[in-house]
Amino acid sequence: MAAPATKPMTAAEIAAAVGGTLSGDGGLRVGAVAPLDRAGASDLSFFAHAKYAAAFEVSAAGVVLVTTALASSAGQCGTRIIVEKPYDALVALLPRFYAVPAFEPGIHPTAVIAAGASIGANARVEAYAVIGAGAVIGDRAWIGSHCVVGDGVSIGVDSRLYPHVTAYPGVRVGERSFIHAGVRLGSDGFGYAYRDGAHQKIPHVGRCLIGNDVEIGANCAIDRGSIDDTVIGDGTKLDNMVHVAHNVRMGRLCLIMAQVGIAGSVRIEDGAILAGQAGVTGHVAVGKGAIVANGAAVYGNVPAGETWSGFPARPHRETLRAQAATLKLADFMKRVERFMRGDTK
Numbered sequence: 001m002a003a004p005a006t007k008p009m010t011a012a013e014i015a016a017a018v019g020g021t022l023s024g025d026g027g028l029r030v031g032a033v034a035p036l037d038r039a040g041a042s043d044l045s046f047f048a049h050a051k052y053a054a055a056f057e058v059s060a061a062g063v064v065l066v067t068t069a070l071a072s073s074a075g076q077c078g079t080r081i082i083v084e085k086p087y088d089a090l091v092a093l094l095p096r097f098y099a100v101p102a103f104e105p106g107i108h109p110t111a112v113i114a115a116g117a118s119i120g121a122n123a124r125v126e127a128y129a130v131i132g133a134g135a136v137i138g139d140r141a142w143i144g145s146h147c148v149v150g151d152g153v154s155i156g157v158d159s160r161l162y163p164h165v166t167a168y169p170g171v172r173v174g175e176r177s178f179i180h181a182g183v184r185l186g187s188d189g190f191g192y193a194y195r196d197g198a199h200q201k202i203p204h205v206g207r208c209l210i211g212n213d214v215e216i217g218a219n220c221a222i223d224r225g226s227i228d229d230t231v232i233g234d235g236t237k238l239d240n241m242v243h244v245a246h247n248v249r250m251g252r253l254c255l256i257m258a259q260v261g262i263a264g265s266v267r268i269e270d271g272a273i274l275a276g277q278a279g280v281t282g283h284v285a286v287g288k289g290a291i292v293a294n295g296a297a298v299y300g301n302v303p304a305g306e307t308w309s310g311f312p313a314r315p316h317r318e319t320l321r322a323q324a325a326t327l328k329l330a331d332f333m334k335r336v337e338r339f340m341r342g343d344t345k
Helices: 011-018 050-058 086-097 316-340
Strands: 021-023 043-047 063-066 079-082 171-173 184-187 192-195 198-201 208-210 221-223 230-232 307-309
Touching: 011 021, 011 063, 011 079, 011 086, 043 086, 063 086, 171 184, 184 208, 208 221, 221 230, 307 316
Parallel strands: 043 063, 063 079, 171 208, 184 221, 208 230
Antiparallel strands: 021 079, 192 198
């Protein structure tokens, strides 16, 4: 978590940092970031879309990042910094205002480190963490309190496991990856064979492989493979509460939003986006750069570069046409009923 603001900046310093054009008092100092409706005289805010014009008009923000098109909008804020993309500029400024959490290497005395585990240089292992036999913790990796890193697990250089993460044996996490609180990596997939009047468990012997520069949100569950591996590609980001089933292979730079469910053996290619609460049935493919809209239910392959939506999912324009037809159905049925009664009016 970011610490409280530690280094106020003047409007002139902000403009120079983001390459913006200053309008107003360059000496005005602000020390924190806030949205328009909560910002005060010592805060920096941003105004990037005309739909927030009413909020901007009454905002008490000291300095506002604003687009060229909106720079002359009516408002109380007299110190404005004109930039092409205010939100991007704000994101670039956040590290200047807020301190990065201090990283202090070391192993807490309550941590349990099994024989044969390897702890890299300047790594941090917090209170009550458990590191299994043969596990490898990379240089400067950060293992949060109450984490369980199973036997033989590998955690890469500069990666971080937040508190209460569990990594089962067979998990490998790459470099500079962030695994948030409550994530379960490498649990068994949902696989059973019905024999002798009961659901017999299919052993899962595959691995769970997390690439470099991956971020996995809180309380996600990523299963190990059955006989294959489950793979999350480099640079991919998962929001909170995502489930990835056994044998899924996810490419590079994908974005998976909250509460998405991905069934077994799905292939998700590079750059694909799955929006919130989308569901993907097993053994299908989502093509490179494809977008699956929120709430969509995918039962077949989604071609590369296309946007699909709906239940069941289909190309987005088809879904919109189907929804428009549904809205007209009630009126159509009334006309049919009048016709059946012989009412020609």
